[in-house]
Amino acid sequence: MSALSLRGVGKVFNPGSDQEVRAVHGVDLAVERGEFISVIGPSGCGKSTLLRLIGDLTPPSAGTVSVNGKTPSRARLDRDYGMVFQSATLLEWRRVQANVELPLEIMGMDAAERSRQAAAMLELVQLDRFANHYPWQLSGGMQQRVAIARALAFNPSILLMDEPFGALDEMTRERMQSELLRIRAETGTTVVFVTHSIPEAVFLSTRVVIMSPRPGTITEVVDIDLPEPRSDATRQDQRFFDLLTGVREGLRAVEDP
Amino acid sequence: MRAVRSRNAMSPNARRLVSFLGILAFLVAVWEGYKWMGTATGGVWPGTGIALPVRTNERSMPHTWDVVFALLRPARRGGDMLLLVLLRAALFTWRSALIGFLLGSAVGFGLGVLFVRSALAERGLMPHVVASQTVPILAIAPILVVWAGRLNVTRWLVVAVVSAYLAFFPVAINTLRGLRSPDATASELMRSYAAAPNQVLWKLQVPAALPYLFPALKIAATASVIGAIVGELPASMPDGLGRAILNFAAAFSAAPEKLFASILVASLVGIGFVGIVVLAERTLIPPSRRLEDLSEPQVRGVGA
Numbered sequence: 019m020s021a022l023s024l025r026g027v028g029k030v031f032n033p034g035s036d037q038e039v040r041a042v043h044g045v046d047l048a049v050e051r052g053e054f055i056s057v058i059g060p061s062g063c064g065k066s067t068l069l070r071l072i073g074d075l076t077p078p079s080a081g082t083v084s085v086n087g088k089t090p091s092r093a094r095l096d097r098d099y100g101m102v103f104q105s106a107t108l109l110e111w112r113r114v115q116a117n118v119e120l121p122l123e124i125m126g127m128d129a130a131e132r133s134r135q136a137a138a139m140l141e142l143v144q145l146d147r148f149a150n151h152y153p154w155q156l157s158g159g160m161q162q163r164v165a166i167a168r169a170l171a172f173n174p175s176i177l178l179m180d181e182p183f184g185a186l187d188e189m190t191r192e193r194m195q196s197e198l199l200r201i202r203a204e205t206g207t208t209v210v211f212v213t214h215s216i217p218e219a220v221f222l223s224t225r226v227v228i229m230s231p232r233p234g235t236i237t238e239v240v241d242i243d244l245p246e247p248r249s250d251a252t253r254q255d256q257r258f259f260d261l262l263t264g265v266r267e268g269l270r271a272v273e274d275p
Numbered sequence: 276m277r278a279v280r281s282r283n284a285m286s287p288n289a290r291r292l293v294s295f296l297g298i299l300a301f302l303v304a305v306w307e308g309y310k311w312m313g314t315a316t317g318g319v320w321p322g323t324g325i326a327l328p329v330r331t332n333e334r335s336m337p338h339t340w341d342v343v344f345a346l347l348r349p350a351r352r353g354g355d356m357l358l359l360v361l362l363r364a365a366l367f368t369w370r371s372a373l374i375g376f377l378l379g380s381a382v383g384f385g386l387g388v389l390f391v392r393s394a395l396a397e398r399g400l401m402p403h404v405v406a407s408q409t410v411p412i413l414a415i416a417p418i419l420v421v422w423a424g425r426l427n428v429t430r431w432l433v434v435a436v437v438s439a440y441l442a443f444f445p446v447a448i449n450t451l452r453g454l455r456s457p458d459a460t461a462s463e464l465m466r467s468y469a470a471a472p473n474q475v476l477w478k479l480q481v482p483a484a485l486p487y488l489f490p491a492l493k494i495a496a497t498a499s500v501i502g503a504i505v506g507e508l509p510a511s512m513p514d515g516l517g518r519a520i521l522n523f524a525a526a527f528s529a530a531p532e533k534l535f536a537s538i539l540v541a542s543l544v545g546i547g548f549v550g551i552v553v554l555a556e557r558t559l560i561p562p563s564r565r566l567e568d569l570s571e572p573q574v575r576g577v578g579a
Contacts, residue, residue: 073467074466075463075466075467094466094467094469095469096469097468097469099467100467101463101464101467103460103463103464105458105460107458107460107461107464109461109479109482109483110563110564111482111483111485111561111564120468120478121468123478124465124468124469124470124474124478125468152561152563154563172468
């Protein structure tokens with residue numbers, strides 16, 4: 019059973035009206051457990067919509083989405099998803115520790131276990147020294163690490179990330195990418211990652227999914243056979259450059275067909 | 276981060292006090308200056324024959340210090356000091372206002388929660404809520420007094436209900452705004468945690484609404500005092516500020532300083548009440564989350 023399987027998935031907004039938008043069309047994709055899939059494509063190609071369809075934030079208009087053999091809605095209720103958005107969306111009135119505890123509180127976990135689990139997650143993202151800070155006291159990169167710790171707090175089987183590093187400067191961004199790979203190596207979580215950065219997609223992924231503009235559909239899937247574990251040295255690797263070129267050409271092909 | 280100290284090294288509170296006293300002194304100076312000018316020119320603008328809009332004699336505009344002195348003299352010959360009489364009345368009125376404030380705030384908060392939960396309730400009820408504030412409180416108060424009279428409700432409680440009628444509105448509007456303030460992504464996160472509606476309300480929406488609630492509570496505090504004073508009139512409460520103001524208004528031409536003195540005390544009740552809300556806000560809301568009352572467009576309850 020694959021971690022995630024999409025068959026003929028489509029999404030039409032405002033069907034039948036003159037504001038009808040065919041955002042996603044005929045997407046087929048199977049993701050195995052432990053894979054890191056990046057979805058890349060031009061702006062407005064429906065890659066965020068695809069992520070929202072997987073995460074049960076919006077229902078598909080066509081096709082089926084199956085997560086660990088379940089419907090997305092069942093998977094969401096089973097708390098299979100951890101979500102990270104471009105903005106960290108931390109609750110400003112809660113300290114860092116309490117922010118990470120939020121999903122655990124909602125699950126009804128008792129206070130002692132909750133606090134232990136959140137502390138472990140903060141250690142994982144190396145922010146244990148900042149547990150008692152408020153979000154506004156942290157930099158953008160640190161806030162995003164808290165958001166990742168929060169998303170991983172209840173051990174979700176799939177991590178859905180929508181341009182999580184999009185608002186960060188280039189140096190912070192590369193550091194966060196290495197950080198994310200280290201975290202994933204420790205947790206083994208399946209990740210679906212939306213981005214518009216080619217180097218980011220290539221550096222992080224086991225496969226890169228290229229989408230065409232509206233209606234968004236998958237035009238190419240590039241296997242990323244970079245050696246593991248990846249490090250800053252990987253970014254200098256000739257194979258890395260070759261793959262960048264491959265993905266770039268794939269994207270050019272969809273932009274000017 | 277630490278705020279940069281200004282050159283004159285005054286604390287923000289001291290600066291606020293100094294500016295308050297400065298403005299007070301300015302207003303007193305304007306009042307007395309106008310009065311002095313009118314007395315000097317015989318009630319016309321200097322160098323013209325145009326009459327001043329307000330007469331400057333002792334019967335229309337007593338000296339500011341006469342108003343203060345009036346507070347320290349007996350209200351009636353051989354009776355208690357006017358200040359004491361007014362403070363007693365103010366305390367009585369404030370009891371109704373406090374109950375009205377609590378009742379109105381609770382109702383307003385409840386309506387905000389109801390509206391954020393149900394679009395149908397908002398569509399159906401909101402026009403009535405807005406309309407309720409366009410009806411003059413002077414018309415509502417006697418109706419409530421007559422109805423409550425049949426039910427044998429204590430009269431000062433009826434006054435509290437009139438006061439709540441003014442207090443609930445700003446709270447309802449701002450609660451709704453505050454409950455809606457979290458980002459869409461925050462709501463989606465809660466959805467991804469499979470949070471129940473009540474968990475979303477108490478863990479996300481209500482904490483997010485608190486900064487919006489306090490400016491509304493300040494308005495509700497002043498509105499509840501006005502509501503209580505107005506409510507006392509048809510309820511013929513003999514002990515409150517409403518009766519005192521009515522009596523001193525009737526005697527205005529004989530002793531205007533007493534009416535001004537009661538206005539002073541009535542506004543002190545409102546200011547004190549708002550002060551309590553401000554203290555609560557400072558205790559509960561960290562500075563980074565406080566909304567600036569004046570930079571935010573606020574919804575005002577329509578007064579009496």
